[in-house]
Amino acid sequence: MGIALMVCSNEDGEYGHIIIRPVLVENDIPVGVTGEKYDGLKNLEISCQVDCKQDVSYGWNVWYREPPTVGLYLAEVMFKTLRKINNSLNRMGEKRGRPLSYSQYVARIAEALKIRAFIWPTEHGYHVESIAGAVSYIDNLEQSLIKKLAGGVS
Numbered sequence: 001m002g003i004a005l006m007v008c009s010n011e012d013g014e015y016g017h018i019i020i021r022p023v024l025v026e027n028d029i030p031v032g033v034t035g036e037k038y039d040g041l042k043n044l045e046i047s048c049q050v051d052c053k054q055d056v057s058y059g060w061n062v063w064y065r066e067p068p069t070v071g072l073y074l075a076e077v078m079f080k081t082l083r084k085i086n087n088s089l090n091r092m093g094e095k096r097g098r099p100l101s102y103s104q105y106v107a108r109i110a111e112a113l114k115i116r117a118f119i120w121p122t123e124h125g126y127h128v129e130s131i132a133g134a135v136s137y138i139d140n141l142e143q144s145l146i147k148k149l150a151g152g153v154s
Contacts, residue, residue: 001025003033003041004117004128005110007138009145016145018057018138020046020106023119028128030119039074040081043067046109048102050142052150057102057142062109081113088112103138107131 006023009016022041023030033042045065048057062085064078092108099105110116110131118134119126129137 001028001117001128003038003113003115004030004119005046005106005115005134006030007118007120007134007141009141011145011149014051014149016050016149018048018050018102018141018145020118020138022113022115025117025119025128028119028126030126039077041113044081046106048105048142050146050149052146055146060102060105085109085112101135101139102142103135106138107135110134 002025003022004025005020007018007020009018011017022033022038022044024033024038025031043064043066044062046062047059047065048061049059050057062082064082067074067078070078089108089112092111093099099108110118116131117128118131118137119128120137121127
């Protein structure tokens with residue numbers, strides 16, 4: 001299948017996070033990102049934070065999380081990838097306005113990286129979805145996480 005963005009979430013006390021990372025998908029199973037071809041995607045993370053005091057996510061970021069030792073080659077590849085994302089987000093912002101939700105922000109980054117699929121864990125394995133379907137899933141995940149942190153049922 002190729003590269004997809006894997007959607008995960010976690011809770012840490014009063015806060016929750018939605019974390020999205022590129023993965024290579026084979027037979028609808030994420031297997032990680034390997035190979036020089038994908039150096040710009042290794043350790044890339046798109047994240048946000050939620051808590052029970054806010055009704056929407058905040059702290060939207062795209063960055064490299066815990067990269068290995070970084071030499072000049074990898075630093076340049078990482079810089080180029082982040083610059084590509086930033087330039088694309090700026091162009092899209094000029095045409096469409098700023099993203100109104102974390103899911104729209106993520107969808108624009110996927111578009112900038114030419115990634116057309118998302119994947120997330122389910123009770124029976126993994127679900128692969130288009131960008132449009134992922135926007136809805138991420139919106140629902142965000143609200144579910146906020147409700148759970150507030151003491152409600154998710």
